[in-house]
Amino acid sequence: MTAAWTLASLKAAQGGQSVLDGASLIVQPGEVVGIVGPNGAGKTSLLRAGLGLLKRSAGEVWMGQHRLENLSAARLAASVGYLPQDRRVTWNLIAEQVASLGAVDLPDEKALITARDCLARVGVAGLAKRGVLDMSGGERARVLLARLLATRAPLLVADEPIAGLDPDAQLLTLELLRSEAAAGAGVAVTLHDLSLAARFCDRLTVIDAGRVVAEGKPSEALSPEILARVFRLEGEVIATAAGPVLAARRL
Numbered sequence: 001m002t003a004a005w006t007l008a009s010l011k012a013a014q015g016g017q018s019v020l021d022g023a024s025l026i027v028q029p030g031e032v033v034g035i036v037g038p039n040g041a042g043k044t045s046l047l048r049a050g051l052g053l054l055k056r057s058a059g060e061v062w063m064g065q066h067r068l069e070n071l072s073a074a075r076l077a078a079s080v081g082y083l084p085q086d087r088r089v090t091w092n093l094i095a096e097q098v099a100s101l102g103a104v105d106l107p108d109e110k111a112l113i114t115a116r117d118c119l120a121r122v123g124v125a126g127l128a129k130r131g132v133l134d135m136s137g138g139e140r141a142r143v144l145l146a147r148l149l150a151t152r153a154p155l156l157v158a159d160e161p162i163a164g165l166d167p168d169a170q171l172l173t174l175e176l177l178r179s180e181a182a183a184g185a186g187v188a189v190t191l192h193d194l195s196l197a198a199r200f201c202d203r204l205t206v207i208d209a210g211r212v213v214a215e216g217k218p219s220e221a222l223s224p225e226i227l228a229r230v231f232r233l234e235g236e237v238i239a240t241a242a243g244p245v246l247a248a249r250r251l
């Protein structure tokens with residue numbers, strides 16, 4: 001099977017400082033891969049370098065069978081949907097217009113139908129005609145998630161998609177990303193909530209100081225040793241009826 005996304009040994013710098021030091025990531029179709037790590041570890045940089053938004057000084061990026069560099073802008077847009085960490089929007093477009101931007105490949109009317117469907121999936125169908133600047137932060141975040149879903153892309157990249165969402169919306173967001181994976185998409189998602197990362201991701205990649213320091217099934221990647229060394233936490237991932245939960249305290 002060809003991976004949906006392959007980032008091989010990426011190096012990159014920001015402001016003259018190394019932010020990626022040989023980091024790699026593979027996302028297969030049908031799986032949700034979580035990228036976790038402390039603040040400033042390089043998670044966003046990894047995603048951005050893998051999308052061609054941050055210049056890399058070494059390494060290779062493949063989307064499916066194509067090198068990133070060989071994809072036209074249109075092919076790239078059809079290949080990947082990206083939900084950036086920064087949810088700033090400039091224009092006060094109504095929600096269905098914003099969500100329809102994800103479906104740029106469709107004629108306007110079909111794009112709007114897709115957008116409304118995605119707004120319903122994220123639970124804000126009632127806000128379809130409301131300007132996105134006239135919403136709460138969480139409502140706007142749901143609209144931007146709808147835009148991501150509207151891409152229907154084979155690779156979905158979401159940078160902290162549950163930040164600022166209420167618990168129900170957090171679970172809904174991760175369930176939706178899981179269902180996209182079940183339908184065949186590869187999903188890469190950065191998360192700070194390690195319990196939810198363990199519960200919803202098939203595999204986790206742990207980043208620290210621009211390097212991948214652990215990778216594998218959540219219970220393996222979030223070993224007590226990694227929790228201590230990378231996250232400064234003493235604890236473990238324990239199985240509960242609701243799924244794996246991180247039980248930890250600060251070291």
Ligand SMILES: Nc1ncnc2c1ncn2[C@@H]1O[C@H](COP(=O)(O)OP(=O)(O)OP(=O)(O)O)[C@@H](O)[C@H]1O
Nearest residue numbers: 014015019037038039040041042043044045046085
């Ligand atoms: N525009 C920039 N100029 C200079 N340094 C930057 C810039 N953006 C990010 N950095 C630095 O790059 C490093 C990695 O940042 P990055 O945003 O990738 O981390 P992250 O793991 O996503 O963090 P967080 O969990 O806080 O979002 C950090 O040290 C950060 O200070």
